[in-house]
Amino acid sequence: MSSLGKIGSSLRRTAIQAVPTVIGIVILNFFLLQMAPGDAADVIAGEAGSATEETMHALRVQFGLNHPVLVQLYNYLNELAHFSLGFSPRYGMPVAELIGQRLPGTLLLMSLALGIALFIGLVLGSVMAIFAGRLPDRVLSVLALVFYSVPGFWIGLMLIILFSVTLGWLPSGGAGTIGADLSGWAGLWDKARYMILPATSLALFYVAIYARLTRASMLEVKSQDFVRTARAKGLSPFSVTVHHVLRNALIPITTLAGMHIGSMLGGAVVVETVYSWPGLGRLAYEAVMGRDFTVLLGILLLSSLLVIAVNAAVDLLQTFLDPRIGVR
């Protein structure tokens, strides 16, 4: 089979295996949210200040909330089968469209954070591994442990104090200068300035994990035969470190990075709150507060799919890093 065909069949298998998981997630979420006291009609009525029994009923009929629970579940599953995530009573628009508006912001933030975390983590971890047991290693180990223990929202606020309030270098929140109609490099630079602090706050925790993992796996790989061979055939220490040690050490790191997508989304909820970043995390928080369960179900489902997709991509990446793994 061609390697492209192998990749295709591996992806197909992943997709088939994911189906029961996804259905389980949908049903679990649905019943979980049914347990919540109050529904969207209650919240809308509460915000309006007054509502009669009749308007409440009319609202429930309009949102389909008057049916028995199992019928509601059936209706929801039926909509999903038609690739529709339903309609948000609160925002008055289809959930898919709502999520579509917010998703790019969060994905951008998460990929930048992951990029920062991987880059700094790999550099710190390599330095730690090269100086294992000596002073730089000890200092960086403690530093990594501190990064690992700092709450993301708090370090976010501390960065705002330092870089926005005291130094005035970077904006303290938002996603772009309002009214500044910038394009090209100026627009990109403007966007980047708003992303640096949130992405750094989100990344710090993962920097610690990747640094520690890089150190551990580099030390492990370092003592293997092929590294001795590479050194014996006269490769420079730098080349051995980068091409032989680091490349193999990357395998556990990519596995972990794939698993972190879901947790990073959780982190994004908090960091987006701190920096008023218009993303999926904030939307999830607003949906919880507004009892907008259709939106919540959509977000939970979509993020689960994201996790599954990223893990499939990681599997493929690993076969590239280590051909011995092979596409199953």
Add this chain to the structure above:
Amino acid sequence: MSATDPVLRDPALLGEAAPAKAANPREPEPPSWLGKEEPLPAYVAGTGATHGRRALRIFLRNPNALAGLIILALVVIAAGIAPLLYPGDPLAMVAKPFLWPGQDAAYPLGTDSMGRDVLAGILHGTRISLTVGIAATLLGLVAGISVGAVAGYYGGRVDDLLVRIIEIFQTLPNFVLVVVLVAITQPTAATISIAIAIVTWPNVARLVRAEFRSIREKDYVMAARSLGYGDARIIFREILPNGLPPIIVTSSVMVAGAILMESALSFMGLGDPNVVSWGSMIGAGRELIRTAWYLTALPGLAIVSTVLALNMIGDGLNDALNPRFLQDR
């Protein structure tokens, strides 16, 4: 998140990562023909008690772990003496608002925008953090060990089903799930602990399942089975005690994670509104970050030092109980 999503910290994976750290200054080993053999550890043949004593000795010789232990002891003492030092409600207004730390000796860490004593708040906040941290961990351990033990010990269909369920929980983004769970119930220390336990048990279950799968094939388990012991006795008396070391390491990291999650929840206004917590203090101080940044910084330092202490203890335990050295338990 961050750190706020402690769940993120996958203790099982960290467990895997950490051993190499334990083995520490490990330069490429010289080939064995050079005659430098690793000394065979005498404790291999030892009993459980000597394992324990040896682990304790290694743990106490680790400066980081000792520092963590001391900080944690101080935090526990703070939780204990908070109601004695500040018997009143820490949410009560007691002084002029916006006293900076050191400005008034009666309020060493200053007061907030409503004239509440910051030090009293931090000391009382210790209690909710530790309560939630420990309760969530215990619940998560009980659920995770039960599921993991059943799945790993019995295998087969039961195992397939339980692994599926674990997978479902691990695919859902943890912190988002916690936010949903807390929002649909009334936030109290109990519901927050349960919510955190619901998202953390799958990690424990996976770890315990792996332990059980490897240990159930050991000779002494075969022996126990041939003696006619029941499943319950084999699970709790034979396998579980031998699978404990990684579970102990995980639990200290879980407490740290639960404390981080609780603080993130109360920072977002999803904590128990009647109790002062570090996260809620930061949430309140956040509005005043330009004028009174100490209101945000100080409770955060309390969180960082407590969580750091727990993580240092976790590292120390991992080094001390490192399964790589305990060749054949």
